[in-house]
Amino acid sequence: MQTASHSPDVKxxxxxxxxxxxxxxxxxxxxxVYSFFEKVTSTWTYVVADPVxxxxxxxxxxxxxxxxxxxxxxxxxxxxxxxxxxECLTLRYILETHAHADHLTAAQHYKQSFGxxxxxxxxxxxxxxxxxxxxxxxxxxxxLDNAFDIYFRDDERFKxxxxxxxxxxxxxxxxxxxxxxFGRVVFTGDSIFMPDVGSARADFPGGNVxxxxxxxxxxxxxxxxxxxxxxxxxxPERAIEDxxxxxxxxxxxxxxxxxxxxxxxxxxxSARDAQLGAPKLLHPSLQVNIRxxxxxxxxxxxxxxxxxxxxxxxxx
Ligand SMILES: [Fe+2]
Numbered sequence: 001m002q003t004a005s006h007s008p009d010v011k012x013x014x015x016x017x018x019x020x021x022x023x024x025x026x027x028x029x030x031x032x033v034y035s036f037f038e039k040v041t042s043t044w045t046y047v048v049a050d051p052v053x054x055x056x057x058x059x060x061x062x063x064x065x066x067x068x069x070x071x072x073x074x075x076x077x078x079x080x081x082x083x084x085x086x087e088c089l090t091l092r093y094i095l096e097t098h099a100h101a102d103h104l105t106a107a108q109h110y111k112q113s114f115g116x117x118x119x120x121x122x123x124x125x126x127x128x129x130x131x132x133x134x135x136x137x138x139x140x141x142x143x144l145d146n147a148f149d150i151y152f153r154d155d156e157r158f159k160x161x162x163x164x165x166x167x168x169x170x171x172x173x174x175x176x177x178x179x180x181x182f183g184r185v186v187f188t189g190d191s192i193f194m195p196d197v198g199s200a201r202a203d204f205p206g207g208n209v210x211x212x213x214x215x216x217x218x219x220x221x222x223x224x225x226x227x228x229x230x231x232x233x234x235x236p237e238r239a240i241e242d243x244x245x246x247x248x249x250x251x252x253x254x255x256x257x258x259x260x261x262x263x264x265x266x267x268x269x270s271a272r273d274a275q276l277g278a279p280k281l282l283h284p285s286l287q288v289n290i291r292x293x294x295x296x297x298x299x300x301x302x303x304x305x306x307x308x309x310x311x312x313x314x315x316x
């Protein structure tokens with residue numbers, strides 16, 4: 001596999017972003033974690049770094065998108081790229097926990113910033129998600145065949161510097177959803193939220209409430225001192241938080257804690273999901289994210305459009 005190091009050709013001249021949280025010295029075989037909160041979509045992007053080799057990965061990077069104007073920018077991503085440069089980290093992987101439906105991934109911008117030598121990675125079941133959404137958005141399926149660079153299998157392992165990362169398949173919110181486990185830190189994506197937020201919706205195509213329950217239980221069965229870093233935070237009257245221990249989730253998660261039975265959760269979650277509207281950025285997010293962060297192809301005049309499927313019972 002080809003990976004990148006900082007090259008003199010790569011320029012990160014912008015202002016470095018300041019992490020919202022910094023977690024270092026977390027223990028043996030456990031990387032440093034720099035957490036960046038993107039306020040518009042309430043998304044946590046993480047930079048994970050082996051403190052010895054300085055090899056790093058970015059998890060769930062966000063592309064700035066203004067829905068009303070259609071304007072895309074890379075300000076958030078560029079700030080984190082400048083941070084990676086300032087800290088003399090070598091970016092080895094761009095990791096997606098899943099095909100997000102609420103924000104656009106900046107994966108391709110990170111990749112292009114390193115001369116396309118850093119792989120964009122996701123779970124192998126992204127192919128199922130692509131098959132679902134390609135016809136909805138009129139995407140030629142063959143164009144998605146090798147959209148990503150690495151498709152992780154369940155329980156696969158890879159190295160970041162001297163640190164091992166284990167892949168956890170955590171379906172439910174989406175079928176392709178992964179967690180990334182480095183030592184005692186776990187990047188859960190949207191498989192669990194902070195204890196007072198609870199859980200993510202499970203009603204997207206391919207989502208499954210029982211699978212989500214089982215994925216949450218899988219996280220709760222990890223050693224009590226493991227640190228669960230969440231993919232979003234929607235704080236109810238408190239400061240934003242990025243991480244909590246397994247022990248605390250077992251004690252306090254408002255939807256699935258130790259002892260919560262499956263029937264109670266699935267009844268609650270299904271009823272709740274039935275009341276939720278579509279995420280504001282659903283259509284642009286999926287059209288970009290199933291393409292690993294690429295935009296739809298431009299037309300002859302160089303214009304790019306997102307499609308919005310219209311449901312109507314009348315012929316107008
Ligand atoms: Fe999500």
